[in-house]
Amino acid sequence: MALHHGDTDDRRLTVNPLIGDADPLGAMRLSPPVHRLADTPIPPDTAYQLIHDELMLDGNAKLNLATFVTTSMEVQAEKLMGECLDKNMIDKDEYPQTAELERRCVAILADLWHAPDPDNAVGCSTTGSSEACMLAGLALKRRWMRRNADRYAAGARPNLVMGVNVQVCWEKFCTFWEVEARTAPMEGERFHLDAEHAVALCDEDTIGVVGILGSTFDGSYEPVAEICAALDAFQERTGIDVPVHVDGASGGMVAPFLDPELLWDFRLPRVSSINTSGHKYGLVYPGVGWALWRDKESLPEELVFRVNYLGGEMPTFALNFSRPGAEVVAQYYTFLRLGRDGFRAVQQASRDVAEYLAQEIEKLGSFRLITRGDELPVFAFTTAPGMSFDVFDVSRRLRERGWQVPAYTFPEGRTDLSVLRVVCRNGFSRDLADLLLADLTRLLPELNRQPVPLKDLGVPVRTGFHH
Numbered sequence: 495m496a497l498h499h500g501d502t503d504d505r506r507l508t509v510n511p512l513i514g515d516a517d518p519l520g521a522m523r524l525s526p527p528v529h530r531l532a533d534t535p536i537p538p539d540t541a542y543q544l545i546h547d548e549l550m551l552d553g554n555a556k557l558n559l560a561t562f563v564t565t566s567m568e569v570q571a572e573k574l575m576g577e578c579l580d581k582n583m584i585d586k587d588e589y590p591q592t593a594e595l596e597r598r599c600v601a602i603l604a605d606l607w608h609a610p611d612p613d614n615a616v617g618c619s620t621t622g623s624s625e626a627c628m629l630a631g632l633a634l635k636r637r638w639m640r641r642n643a644d645r646y647a648a649g650a651r652p653n654l655v656m657g658v659n660v661q662v663c664w665e666k667f668c669t670f671w672e673v674e675a676r677t678a679p680m681e682g683e684r685f686h687l688d689a690e691h692a693v694a695l696c697d698e699d700t701i702g703v704v705g706i707l708g709s710t711f712d713g714s715y716e717p718v719a720e721i722c723a724a725l726d727a728f729q730e731r732t733g734i735d736v737p738v739h740v741d742g743a744s745g746g747m748v749a750p751f752l753d754p755e756l757l758w759d760f761r762l763p764r765v766s767s768i769n770t771s772g773h774k775y776g777l778v779y780p781g782v783g784w785a786l787w788r789d790k791e792s793l794p795e796e797l798v799f800r801v802n803y804l805g806g807e808m809p810t811f812a813l814n815f816s817r818p819g820a821e822v823v824a825q826y827y828t829f830l831r832l833g834r835d836g837f838r839a840v841q842q843a844s845r846d847v848a849e850y851l852a853q854e855i856e857k858l859g860s861f862r863l864i865t866r867g868d869e870l871p872v873f874a875f876t877t878a879p880g881m882s883f884d885v886f887d888v889s890r891r892l893r894e895r896g897w898q899v900p901a902y903t904f905p906e907g908r909t910d911l912s913v914l915r916v917v918c919r920n921g922f923s924r925d926l927a928d929l930l931l932a933d934l935t936r937l938l939p940e941l942n943r944q945p946v947p948l949k950d951l952g953v954p955v956r957t958g959f960h961h
């Protein structure tokens with residue numbers, strides 16, 4: 495990685511006399527190198543203070559409306575995590591109770607997502623949705639290879655069908671595991687995959703279709719039930735059976751509580767696997783994710799490794815080996831602590847704030863809503879026609895007050911459209927939303943005085959797309 499401006503290989507940290515140990519002057523003689531290991535140790539308090547001060551430059555998480563990832567947990571959860579910092583998730587023999595909590599979380603999710611037999615559900619924790627998607631994609635590929643052994647041997651190339659709005663982890667999956675990514679572009683006011691376009695891309699080499707609940711770009715839910723129904727009809731017509739994976743990175747923890755009637759999960763027989771991020775609306779600090787399969791047949795046995803470890807035999811399906819156990823414990827804490835009603839209340843509060851803020855922004859008259867925050871508690875909006883400023887100008891000016899509201903351009907099919915996105919998470923209160931509105935309202939006269947968007951004057955745009 496490149497050095498920062500002003501940095502040289504031999505840059506050294508300077509130690510203020512009062513953050514040193516007992517002897518202030520002695521401490522001043524310390525100047526550990528920044529980019530090299532020092533020859534000698536320094537006192538722990540000094541090391542702490544030097545790093546602590548530097549980290550103050552990181553943003554204020556409460557004002558970060560860009561990320562989906564949890565930025566506050568209860569002190570009791572933090573205490574448990576502190577107690578589990580040294581636990582290695584893979585070492586199930588040494589930490590059988592942590593492994594038991596993982597199994598309980600899998601059963602809870604299987605029940606929440608209506609798996610046919612939740613107590614025997616197949617699933618695992620991961621470092622996040624990306625790893626979970628890799629595992630689910632691998633299972634789809636392996637199942638296709640089994641069904642099409644001759645075609646595969648003869649050189650057929652598997653493909654995966656999805657909307658162009660998929661999160662980058664699916665592009666990674668296709669690149670890493672040599673699967674053709676078949677993406678349906680956006681079109682007009684359709685910003686995600688629909689049934690018609692999904693089926694049009696499928697053929698006998700399709701390992702699966704990915705449905706997203708909901709889209710990272712604008713928070714909208716993809717019509718998973720319609721996609722499944724269209725694939726049923728496709729199977730009747732062609733005999734080709736295409737399974738569906740639901741990427742519920744965010745929605746997997748929202749829809750079960752706020753949209754219980756919505757059919758998107760294992761109630762649909764075609765849905766073979768689902769992932770979610772425990773560290774998004776699962777309300778846990780990063781990084782924990784979950785991957786579940788509807789039954790044993792959906793996860794090819796040969797992908798599960800049985801590791802003989804410290805005297806026990808342990809099945810594992812993961813890309814990593816060692817991984818912290820604390821986040822899994824924290825996930826179990828959120829399940830135990832909140833229950834269904836608690837989760838519903840937390841997610842409803844986020845959705846209420848999202849819908850309120852979207853409506854108020856619409857009322858300002860200078861913006862057009864792309865989504866309204868009524869699916870994921872997330873919405874995207876753009877500038878109204880005829881405005882002399884653009885979304886990048888708004889993002890930049892909000893940043894002056896500490897708000898992080900990313901602005902970015904939509905992908906293939908709508909690269910003409912740039913939006914701002916607000917992710918409302920637990921902890922982003924209505925009071926904070928009102929403060930954001932007040933800042934936006936105050937900025938509008940200044941923005942309106944701009945003759946043209948700053949990018950037209952050659953000012954580089956700062957584009958952010960955070961997950």
Ligand SMILES: Cc1ncc(COP(=O)(O)O)c(C=O)c1O
Nearest residue numbers: 622623624661710741743771961
């Ligand atoms: C739909 C979707 N899938 C996958 C991911 C990747 O999740 P993670 O950050 O947990 O790896 C994200 C992250 O935003 C997402 O929104």
